[in-house]
């Protein structure tokens with residue numbers, strides 16, 4: 244039997260001597276979406292960072308395709324709750340830089356991705372002059388470029404208007420339908436979820 248794409252076993256996480264969650268098991272395969280929910284401070288971001296290999300768990304293991312997770316794994320795309328873009332660079336430059344680190348993209352592909360997130364005409368202005376929602380769209384444009392199957396997204400809907408929220412929901416569901424996987428946190432209640440949707444409430448499963 245093949246291993247799940249993402250498998251976390253007996254995960255526990257402590258921060259500042261506080262136990263956020265313990266003994267958490269997660270198994271996720273192609274087509275599935277996991278929404279990590281729970282109150283502020285319950286450990287959602289901490290869990291996502293552990294699953295993305297950006298911080299160690301206090302105990303437990305994370306495996307991707309049966310292998311121990313390595314930091315900067317090429318199998319996953321992480322977008323944190325801060326837009327994570329450089330204000331002095333343009334939208335195009337930000338994406339070119341991020342893509343160069345992971346999966347190179349041509350100028351035409353980057354412009355297409357920016358168009359997909361409604362940023363046509365804003366490709367070459369410095370990002371610090373964009374609104375918060377536009378800056379979020381720059382970060383999310385990576386979801387419209389060649390990307391790994393597993394997307395780990397911390398509060399991706401922050402600052403987006405209604406139309407952009409709806410578009411992103413559709414895009415995430417489509418990614419799952421096409422065999423991708425999504426792990427996300429959001430306080431927004433999703434109105435369209437794929438068949439393989441699951442919720443993990445750290446308010447109930449946390450420590």
Ligand SMILES: Nc1ncnc2c1ncn2[C@@H]1O[C@H](COP(=O)(O)OP(=O)(O)OP(=O)(O)O)[C@@H](O)[C@H]1O
Nearest residue numbers: 258259261263281282283284285286287288289290
């Ligand atoms: N860099 C840090 N150093 C120490 N403690 C931290 C750090 N980041 C977060 N924490 C603590 O870990 C706990 C969980 O934080 P986390 O950001 O994972 O929660 P969250 O569920 O994502 O919250 P929110 O819904 O507010 O985004 C909080 O009590 C927080 O104070």
